[in-house]
Amino acid sequence: MTHTFSRRDFIRTSALASTGLLIGFRFGDATELEEIGAGSDFAPNAYLRIGTDGTLTLFADHVELGQGIMTALPMIVAEELDADWSKVRIERMPDDPSAWPRPIMTVGSNSVRGSWQPLRRAGATAREMLISAAADEWKVDRSTCRTEKGSVIHTPTGRRASYGSLATAASTLTPPQSPPLKDPKDFHILGTPKARVDIPSKVNGTAQFGIDVRIPGMLVATVVRPPVFGGRVKSVSSAAAKAVAGVKDVVQFESGVAVIATDTWSALKGRQALKVEWNDGVNAGTTSAEIRSDFTRLAGTSGAVARNEGNVESALSTAPNTLTVDYELPFAAHATMEPMNCTAHVRADGADVWAPTQAPTNFQRMAAQIAGLKPSDVRFHVTMVGGGFGRRSRTDVLEDAVRLSKLTGAPIKVMWTREDDMQHDFYRPFGIHRMQGAVGADGWPVAWMHRIVTQAALGGGRGANGAPAVNFDAVGGAVELPYAIPNLRVENIITASAVPVAPWRSVGHSQNGFVTEAFLDELAAAGKKDPVEVRRRLLAKSPRHLGVLELAANKAGWGTPLPAGSARGVAVHAMSGTYVAQVAEVTVEKNQIKVNRVVCAVDCGVVINPDTVAAQMEGAIVYGLTCALKNEITIAGGRVEQANFNTYPMLRLTETPRVEVHLVPSTEAPGGMGEPGVPPIAAAVANAVFAATGKRLRKLPLRVSA
């Protein structure tokens, strides 16, 4: 079922025939509700409908990536509305993102954060209108009415009317300007575990991912891209490929060479028979060693200053105990389980596109631009998404599909192989972080200097005149260092390499969380202090950081003995309004790191769906651990050396630690959940390895040398 909303047609609250009460409202840029309004200029970007059967439907603009958003967002509305949870559902987003007043994009752990207040107010508005409708009908004072589980009740008489029966009458009323919101202590839907609505289709094979799209007449294309970044096709010898049964065509185009066939296997066989010669271009000699050397040289130059307090130089030169070390972070691939794919059918007068994407608006725009159509002529179908992690904001595979459909006139599904996916990602950037620190005579840290050399995951990093500029993605999680260290500076140097980069689950935080928390541990050791004790002291004025630290340390039994060869490490990090502390218990045996247990404390403000909070922490820990222990994309001859899960391995069941998630109760606005569990884990493990072995690991993936 798809819905297209037009700005012009929309009326604030409209009594559509048999649909009851429809409320449109508008999300602002951040967390504020701009308006529940009316008139021709009013362009809502979310809708709530209460049907005459009492069904509550939310239309909202976020993509389900497995983070539970199709459940969490309706929970917020249902809470303020006192809805019957069994009658609540969320509708898939409209197929014309261009008609939506803000870009539809699910990134940055922002779905709940950006929807919290607007959804609450929308729910509260509807509730007030339903109460008024009941009071009018019963001719009683509305203050004598209350709501409960999808009904309005007249308290003195016990008379009751369902929301469904009141919806049409309510739709004729004027919405209140400032409906009262609940006190969090009265929440009864939020904070209680609710089964995720997307899960049933994911246990019986009916969930339709992008790769599962099948439309009449559809052809399947596989695309051979230049193996060297920036390379180009020199010549194509396609006769053998075309001779493969099922192969319809071989097309040289912007991305490389496409083999188009009636089905996937024929396309892959055609590809094997294809001979392409490449002009490798200027990057043919690029290696990881060269990139490392470039970045390390830059780490000795000064960068754009993102934060500067006290006098770092003076403190470093006078403190009795200083250290200067470099941390290194490799390129990392997203490796979503569902490889990149997109299906497009471009016609003269319009197009349909099906994509598993985090960024429907950008995808639709790009499709329109390539097809030579208006965005509104591209019907855009968001499918289930087999993993996002930042990769699915990039339009490259969509460009393939739209170009090939336009060229051939046929509906085309472009299917990347795992090898394509791993070798043509936009990677988490490589980074060299130069850390300088000092502890005073009393052993407490007095100076902190963090210089980040990396690529810009989202562009930026140069001022208008070419001067270095602060890149807030690169310094994310470094610039907000919460520790009370009197002399502190954070710089970034944004450089380039042959390797294309993009945000990767938690962006700069994924790197800075490791570096800052591991280096703080170094300063603790330099000052002969306990790692928890140092953090406790330096976080004295950061109660939410302190809260998760204390809870994690307590639940982990910090300070209690472990068997020989095992030790604990701790790390604390905050992002997107969520505070996380993790204590990792590791065993190092024959130089192999085994993570046995992770105790994770989280303060994410008001908890929407507690089981989803736990699931996101568990998943983020596995994602972060995979990177910490295993993942490294390396470059030789200008190309990625890894190609599949045999050379870029993933953490598996037997390597997964027991994860315990503990929540710090809070009535603060909800924080993000998709990313904040990732940043601390690598540091918690590295710090535990130090505690177990005395070896300080400053490079990911973590390797204990003999």
Added chain:
Amino acid sequence: MASYTLTVNGKRASVDVAPDTPLLWVLRDTLGLTGTKYGCGIGQCSACAVHIDGEPMRSCRVRIGAAADRHVTTIEGLSSGTLNALQQAWIAEQVPQCGYCQSGQLMAASALLAAKPKPTDAEIDAAMNSHICRCGTYERIRRAIHRAAGTTRAEAGR
């Protein structure tokens, strides 16, 4: 091209495909059973797991000829109509996140329970370690298998 007959989810199916076609693509492209997923194509991730005569197999590594005249069960045929106990356990433990790998996980887990109705953690490890889940649902998978089997996770190590 050649003709093959196999039984898929209890129904006879005849297909006309190249002899080297992996069962995975016959299921997905020829028969339209898209619940079985492609993940790596080299037998590393097990997203494509199905049962062949009751045994869990990676369908990306099985040529159609090897499946001919045999009984293939995919996620679509794991239960008839209502969800089976294993699928219900998957829901009770809220296992999937993105969900892409879960068809393969469920097929492996159901084969495990058919062979070992009360699996130990070591047996779960052995049956499930070939499966990759990028969302990190591993421990929930373990819990769901125990739940369906009526067993519990060993408390100390494994």
